[in-house]
Amino acid sequence: MPLPRYSTGAIALHWIIAVLLIGQLAGGLWMGTIPEDNRQLIFQVLQIHKSVGITILLLTIVRIFWRLTHKAPPLPDVMAAWEKFVARVVHVAFYVILLALPIFGWAMISSSARKVPTVLFGMIPWPNLPLPANKPLHEFFEEAHEYTAFVAIALIVIHVAGALKHYFSSNRGVLSRMIPIIEPSAKEKKA
Numbered sequence: 001m002p003l004p005r006y007s008t009g010a011i012a013l014h015w016i017i018a019v020l021l022i023g024q025l026a027g028g029l030w031m032g033t034i035p036e037d038n039r040q041l042i043f044q045v046l047q048i049h050k051s052v053g054i055t056i057l058l059l060t061i062v063r064i065f066w067r068l069t070h071k072a073p074p075l076p077d078v079m080a081a082w083e084k085f086v087a088r089v090v091h092v093a094f095y096v097i098l099l100a101l102p103i104f105g106w107a108m109i110s111s112s113a114r115k116v117p118t119v120l121f122g123m124i125p126w127p128n129l130p131l132p133a134n135k136p137l138h139e140f141f142e143e144a145h146e147y148t149a150f151v152a153i154a155l156i157v158i159h160v161a162g163a164l165k166h167y168f169s170s171n172r173g174v175l176s177r178m179i180p181i182i183e184p185s186a187k188e189k190k191a
């Protein structure tokens with residue numbers, strides 16, 4: 001009997017968002033290394049950063065809606081109770097971060113005194129949030145954006161460490177639920 005898997009929509013959204021998020025984190029950290037006098041490059045890179053960030057936000061809203069309307073396969077019993085607990089906490093934290101991180105970025109630019117227009121992928125004008133231009137507020141969102149980015153990195157490390165642990169302890173059925181190219185082990189197929 002085939003093991004239950006996530007729906008195709010959930011798998012597609014998981015992997016599209018995972019690739020965009022890792023690229024966005026790397027790109028965000030790289031942005032900080034561009035010399036301040038290279039204003040043209042900073043402007044162009046920020047437009048891409050804002051476009052991808054808003055895309056992650058919109059895809060996450062779709063994903064949460066999908067998650068609430070499509071049942072996820074249960075975590076298999078090969079997982080210890082504490083492993084299931086950590087996995088669930090990390091999943092919920094991911095959803096919170098995937099909303100909070102781009103919203104903090106959006107709030108950061110919206111509360112800045114310098115109103116730079118945002119045009120998604122050079123095509124779609126994107127509004128600012130209705131926030132006053134206020135330095136302490138802007139700095140608060142800037143810090144919040146930076147800290148949540150580091151929380152995202154920590155969650156990815158824990159999540160991938162869990163995935164690797166299950167892969168190497170032959171509980172590959174846990175992974176095949178989200179990574180269809182991985183086969184469950186023979187032991188799991190019999191169970």
Ligand code: HEM
Pocket residue numbers: 014017018019021022067072075087090091092094095156159160163164174175176177178179
């Ligand atoms: C980098 C960004 C990533 C994010 C934001 C992310 C997020 C998530 C979330 C929220 C779930 C739970 C889905 C649900 O039940 O609602 C999940 C499941 C899963 N993810 Fe990721 N993931 C990421 C990267 C990865 C990577 C790189 C791997 C593989 C090495 C991976 C492997 C899995 C697997 C196997 C599951 C299903 C197992 C389980 O339910 O715990 N993910 N992921």
Ligand code: HEM
Pocket residue numbers: 021024025026028029031032046049050052053054056057098101102103105106108109118142145146149152
């Ligand atoms: C999931 C989506 C996002 C991720 C992972 C992300 C990640 C990052 C990271 C790692 C940095 C560098 C932080 C630092 O060194 O201070 C950064 C900076 C920045 N991000 Fe994002 N970001 C996202 C979404 C957004 C969005 C949606 C916007 C605006 C609409 C935005 C606007 C900015 C700006 C303006 C900076 C430069 C801040 C500064 O110079 O202090 N980000 N982002």
